[in-house]
Amino acid sequence: MLGMFFVPVFLFGLSLAIDSTAGERERRSLEVLMAQPMPARDLVLGKWLAVSLLAALGLVVELVVAHGMLSTLSLEEIGMSWHLGLPMLAAVVLTALPLCLLVGAVQVAMAMNSKTFKEAQATASVVTLLPIVPLIAVPMLGLGTQPWMYAVPVLSNQVMLQSLASNQAPGLLPFLLTCVPPLLAACGAAAFAMRRMRSEQYVMGI
Known part of the structure; x- marks a missing residue:
């Protein structure tokens, strides 16, 4: 059940991610942004951080509300x-x-x-299923908490929360494993987005 607390991370910024990319290109407002004296890297960085901020705010709000409720039960x-x-x-x-x-x-x-707004909705929404996979797979396979789980994004955060909620101290290495792999993967995804933003085919919607 505690693993469900990370679902807002995948939901709160989804609309902004779609509207600020495929939506802007479909409305032809992306061309206006690209005409400004700024590199494509800065445009992607702004969109990326805005979406990530909404995801973080969604997580904070949910954890605060959940803490207030669960502490009284x-x-x-x-x-x-x-x-x-x-x-x-x-x-x-x-x-x-x-x-x-x-x-x-x-x-x-x-x-x-994605070429269109609807296509972006279909493809980007697939990411929202990621936090559900560990919740189903781990109990079905009968897996207990193991060190390698802290190196798997999403699963590591769920295991970390469950350990802390049970008053257990995971240690420094699990904290590092929880943080480093997602950061590396995020940099790779952002680099791909920056390369797409510099593409004329993407901007013109070809």
Whole structure:
């Protein structure tokens, strides 16, 4: 159940990612932006960070609301626990920032690679299914918490939250593994989006 808390990361910035890429190209407003005296890198960087910021805000709002509700419930009666305080919640958000950057970069890159607004909706929306996969696969395979899970984006954040909610200290290495792979993947997706933005075929919608 706790793994569902990361779903807003994939939802809050999705509309902005689509509208600021495929939507602008379909409305022909992208050509006006490209005519401004700024490199394509700065345009992609602005879109990427805006989408990532919305994803992070969605996560913060949901965690704060969930903390306020779960702290008042007797979860032990149903075999659950919630021992997170505000410092630990801040740690969860901090380790999830690379995931927000990754999701923002992937959604922008996928939307930019689409020819129409509707096609961008179909392709970029696929990313929203990623947080559901570990929630289904891990119980079906009967997997417990293992060190390699912290190196898998999305799954690592879910495992980290579950460990902290159970009052367990994962250690420094899991925190690093949770942060570094998403950052590297985000840089790769952003680099792809920047290359697409510099393409005349993309700007002209060919």
